[in-house]
Amino acid sequence: MSEQAVDRRDAARGTQTQAQAQTRTQRVLFVDNYDSFTYNLVEYVSQQANTETAVVKNTASLADVRAADPDAIIISPGPGHPKNDRDVGVSTAVLREFSPDVPTLGVCLGLEAAVYEFGGAVGRAPDPIHGKASTVDHDGTGVFAGLEQGFQAGRYHSLVATDVPDCFEVTATATHGNAELVMGIRHREYPIECVQFHPESVLTAVGHDIIENFLAAVDGADE
Template sequence: MTRVLVVDNHDSFVHTIVQYLRELGADCDVRPRDEVRVGDADGFDAVLVSPGPGTPEEAGVSVPLVRHAASRGQPLLGVCLGHQAIAVAYGATVTRAPELVHGRTSAISHDGRGVFAGLPSPVRMTRYHSLAVLPETVPPVLEVTARTGDGLVMGLRHRTAPVEGIQFHPESVLSEHGHRLLGNWLRDVESRISRETV
């Protein structure tokens, strides 16, 4: 069973994400961000950095944890605030989005790889955010994997480490294929574990 450290950035959505992951067979240890140290991740197969209020810089251990996981080759998925933490960890700018969105579904076009494997493009996902990654500041080490129709960054992936971020909420009941997206992530984690144990 895949052991996942879930960093809870004080968000009500985290419990639904954890429910999905458990339905998919993961063993989740949910810890409030104030109680997580970077080294705590070392005992897990993967890390999920949850949504939450505020900015990535205010998200406790989230930004340094992204760098730590990447340096170890440890799979990490950032959702909403966690996605923004990935951007900030590598020098991208997170700023006010053109408009605040709360529970809006948007058509997201994506590259069909990683967490998006096998999902239709565009796929409708639900957004809750007031901040967004400035696309022109995304560094070469990260690639933009998904966007809204008007060009907002909705997905990021590290080019060499198993670190991926999504701005939207796959766990929302209004999101299409959110369960499959999280399942893709867990399958990637499991295949990585299998390769390492051979």
């Protein structure tokens, strides 16, 4: 084979390898905290190219999570308080055992579980909010990259983070009366981001963008 032919072959192989890397399927595992919104989140992720989704209930074991071999994890909303094992199940163990290495997005109870698991406090919101849009201010990075400041987001919660541990930075807030409520956090070292509002709600104008940003970060973590 001529030297030029070898060069063309190697170039073609390099292009093929690059294309395969760019189209590698991301395995996204959902931990379902028995919430009616979980499958809306699954649908949002499934609409993105090159994604494969799986769902385990929060009654699953860490072995079940390990067997799924996820590239990313999403911890769903749900009822209850993160201090109660019956409410969060395996969610807190996943945050402890997997999330330091596997990019993780916590939603609503998922945020509260992260705050609680890493040593913070979760308490009652000034008022329970279920199905109300609020203005969210954010830091413009991570899952909020490229999003308009002060977007509208759907809130469905009666608990909030009242003491965010130092290992997290607050990335988003919303004003409720005279109180400023935590709407987003990001771990300073681990690939963990969480939001208190629901990206998958029709009340959230930029929900698909938030999911796209999270999955883009997963791509970056894999490189």
